[in-house]
Amino acid sequence: MSAMFPWRRLLVWSATAAVMIVAPLVFTQGFAVSMLSQMGIAIIFALSYNMLLGQTGMLSFGHAVYFGLGAFFAAHALNAIGANTLGWPVSLLPLIGGAAGLVFGVIFGYITTKHSGTPFAMISLGIAEMVAACSLMFPSFFGGEGGISTDRVVGKAVMGIDFGPSIQVYYLIAAWCFVCMIAMFALTQTPLGRMANAVRDNPERARFVGYNPTRVRFLMLSLAGFFAGVAGALEVINFELITAERLGTVASGNVLLMAFIGGIGHFYGPIIGAVLVTFLQSALSNYTQAWLLYFGLFFLVMILFAPGGIASLLTLHKPAVQTRTLGRLLLPYAGAAAAAAVLMLGLVALVEMLYHLETKAEQVGTVMSLFGRQMDTATAQPWIVAAGILVVGGVLLAFVARFVRSGWAHVTVAVNRAKGI
Amino acid sequence: MPAALELKAVHKSFGKTAIINGVDLAIEKGERHAVIGPNGAGKSTLFNLISGRFAVTSGSILLNGEPITGLQPQQINHRGLARSFQITNIFPKLSVFENLRCAVLWSLGYKYSFWQRVGGLKDVRERADELVGMIGLQKRRDTVAGVLSYAEQRALEIGITIGGGADVILLDEPTAGMSNTETADAVALIRNVTVGKTLVMVEHDMSVVFGLADRISVLVYGQVIATGTPQEIRGNKAVQEAYLGAEVE
Numbered sequence: 006m007s008a009m010f011p012w013r014r015l016l017v018w019s020a021t022a023a024v025m026i027v028a029p030l031v032f033t034q035g036f037a038v039s040m041l042s043q044m045g046i047a048i049i050f051a052l053s054y055n056m057l058l059g060q061t062g063m064l065s066f067g068h069a070v071y072f073g074l075g076a077f078f079a080a081h082a083l084n085a086i087g088a089n090t091l092g093w094p095v096s097l098l099p100l101i102g103g104a105a106g107l108v109f110g111v112i113f114g115y116i117t118t119k120h121s122g123t124p125f126a127m128i129s130l131g132i133a134e135m136v137a138a139c140s141l142m143f144p145s146f147f148g149g150e151g152g153i154s155t156d157r158v159v160g161k162a163v164m165g166i167d168f169g170p171s172i173q174v175y176y177l178i179a180a181w182c183f184v185c186m187i188a189m190f191a192l193t194q195t196p197l198g199r200m201a202n203a204v205r206d207n208p209e210r211a212r213f214v215g216y217n218p219t220r221v222r223f224l225m226l227s228l229a230g231f232f233a234g235v236a237g238a239l240e241v242i243n244f245e246l247i248t249a250e251r252l253g254t255v256a257s258g259n260v261l262l263m264a265f266i267g268g269i270g271h272f273y274g275p276i277i278g279a280v281l282v283t284f285l286q287s288a289l290s291n292y293t294q295a296w297l298l299y300f301g302l303f304f305l306v307m308i309l310f311a312p313g314g315i316a317s318l319l320t321l322h323k324p325a326v327q328t329r330t331l332g333r334l335l336l337p338y339a340g341a342a343a344a345a346a347v348l349m350l351g352l353v354a355l356v357e358m359l360y361h362l363e364t365k366a367e368q369v370g371t372v373m374s375l376f377g378r379q380m381d382t383a384t385a386q387p388w389i390v391a392a393g394i395l396v397v398g399g400v401l402l403a404f405v406a407r408f409v410r411s412g413w414a415h416v417t418v419a420v421n422r423a424k425g426i
Numbered sequence: 427m428p429a430a431l432e433l434k435a436v437h438k439s440f441g442k443t444a445i446i447n448g449v450d451l452a453i454e455k456g457e458r459h460a461v462i463g464p465n466g467a468g469k470s471t472l473f474n475l476i477s478g479r480f481a482v483t484s485g486s487i488l489l490n491g492e493p494i495t496g497l498q499p500q501q502i503n504h505r506g507l508a509r510s511f512q513i514t515n516i517f518p519k520l521s522v523f524e525n526l527r528c529a530v531l532w533s534l535g536y537k538y539s540f541w542q543r544v545g546g547l548k549d550v551r552e553r554a555d556e557l558v559g560m561i562g563l564q565k566r567r568d569t570v571a572g573v574l575s576y577a578e579q580r581a582l583e584i585g586i587t588i589g590g591g592a593d594v595i596l597l598d599e600p601t602a603g604m605s606n607t608e609t610a611d612a613v614a615l616i617r618n619v620t621v622g623k624t625l626v627m628v629e630h631d632m633s634v635v636f637g638l639a640d641r642i643s644v645l646v647y648g649q650v651i652a653t654g655t656p657q658e659i660r661g662n663k664a665v666q667e668a669y670l671g672a673e674v675e
């Protein structure tokens with residue numbers, strides 16, 4: 006054993022656990038618990054995806070297959086538990102989902118992991134399409150369009166817990182999420198996890214130190230399938246319903262976005278991505294029908310300006326923290342945020358007006374209420390104002406960008422001085 | 427006792443172009459053997475065939491008397507053969523220590539284990555750190571390999587190659603592109619890490635070749651035109667005409 010006990014790591018994990026325990030006590034609005042539950046599920050799913058993309062360098066377009074199949078098996082198992090034909094505690098249902106995810110990970114992994122790079126990505130897409138097609142062909146298992154519904158409250162309550170109230174479900178999900186996070190982190194610290202990085206960086210060299218890259222990819226994909234299946238089973242418990250769209254390519258694309266936005270180069274990146282994307286998706290979709298457009302824009306901006314994701318933005322600031330020059334950046338950042346807010350105000354106004362004019366004007370007329378004001382989208386004035394705000398925001402942002410740059414120049418000088426350059 | 431490495435009538439063609447035209451070669455256990463020859467003679471191709479990177483077109487290759495023809499590179503590695511590359515081939519995003527750890531994991535029996543914490547494996551850590559010391563990169567232990575200097579990367583390349591404890595080592599131009607002092611260091615390193623092992627080395631620098639090798643084979647147009655001790659090779663007429671000529675004098 007290494008001499009140093011990893012206190013720091015223990016601290017990080019304890020803090021994580023504390024946040025997960027306290028979160029539903031802090032956010033008490035009606036939808037908050039449901040959203041937190043979804044975040045927990047998304048975290049497991051996104052981390053399992055990153056076992057492929059970030060750790061082994063496999064770009065998969067079909068990871069929802071394992072999530073979805075795990076969920077369907079879990080749904081049928083839960084129904085069997087309810088019908089008393091299967092004796093299994095609901096709290097351990099994720100093991101059934103995980104087992105299903107693992108089995109399909111083994112099957113599809115065997116087919117796909119002989120390849121890497123673009124061929125692997127294409128085959129994963131093919132498998133996703135094939136499984137989606139199968140879901141239409143076997144309505145008895147996949148439940149057709151309506152999906153499979155189920156009831157998580159089965160049998161007698163154990164110590165008052167029957168998973169009826171959504172807060173109980175949240176804590177079940179949080180517990181599984183925590184265990185899965187630790188398990189997936191631990192995996193990165195094993196010989197297989199380390200060799201996955203080696204295979205990602207240089208599969209050929211891995212061969213000449215004794216490792217078969219295909220075998221490494223296969224094992225990582227199988228294990229990732231397990232964790233995706235666990236997430237799927239938790240989804241079944243949470244919603245008591247699973248439909249075939251959850252294993253389709255849109256769902257697969259979504260988990261890719263989560264991992265990417267959070268940052269695939271860091272273990273915790275997908276956690277941030279899962280939390281943020283889940284929040285944006287449910288928050289935005291509550292307020293606007295154009296949310297997919299905003300979400301797409303957000304993704305675009307991230308790819309263009311922070312291709313390493315939010316995690317890499319955070320690590321970027323580490324030297325500023327170490328040299329105590331972060332303060333130099335705060336004011337410019339605040340200015341940039343204000344300018345960006347103005348820009349977004351103009352943009353959102355334009356998009357919403359356009360949306361109103363195109364989709365609702367025929368039924369309800371051209372007048373709409375936006376940010377608490379009435380405006381007629383058939384007249385030029387609101388358009389001119391919105392466009393003006395957009396332009397002003399853009400100019401402001403370009404102006405403030407200089408201060409951000411000079412702030413960074415200060416940081417760089419301090420960092421170089423600390424290095425003795 | 428079988429030869430450490432034996433090639434029998436090995437041929438290799440890429441499409442219609444024959445690159446290796448019937449190579450027979452036997453390298454004894456514990457021998458330091460240099461393969462020399464002009465550019466494009468097929469030396470690297472020969473290494474690629476031996477190490478399983480390419481499949482032979484015909485002929486057979488034996489490692490310690492056992493056929494290894496047609497095996498995958500990792501299978502050949504498991505039988506005790508390791509190689510370095512003429513063009514540096516490391517894990518550029520991993521640290522020096524991590525590169526070497528990857529090189530030792532298999533040989534210490536951890537294979538694809540996902541139930542052991544690599545940081546807790548004392549033998550792995552000690553062996554990897556021993557290698558860091560052997561290749562003289564203690565100060566660069568935790569540096570990402572991609573930013574090392576050329577000579578440091580070449581040293582790491584050798585470290586990765588010997589890390590798995592293979593007893594037959596192939597080094598492809600280990601000193602190419604190095605300054606005189608760097609070359610001297612590299613030669614000392616090679617001498618040091620191949621004690622008790624069989625070494626096959628492609629090398630253009632004749633002082634390195636004549637300083638290190640017990641025997642030399644000369645490869646020209648995919649054929650071995652001579653094999654012998656440094657003295658024999660120096661005195662060989664055909665070799666002088668085909669290749670050595672001016673360089674030795």
Ligand SMILES: Nc1ncnc2c1ncn2[C@@H]1O[C@H](COP(=O)(O)OP(=O)(O)OP(=O)(O)O)[C@@H](O)[C@H]1O
Nearest residue numbers: 440445463464465466467468469470471472512628
């Ligand atoms: N994969 C390949 N496909 C086609 N031709 C190849 C391939 N690899 C090598 N060759 C050709 O085989 C010939 C021998 O190449 P090789 O790299 O073995 O030479 P070498 O003796 O190592 O030369 P050098 O001293 O320059 O390293 C060259 O003409 C090369 O173009």
Ligand SMILES: [Mg+2]
Nearest residue numbers: 469470471512
């Ligand atoms: Mg060569």
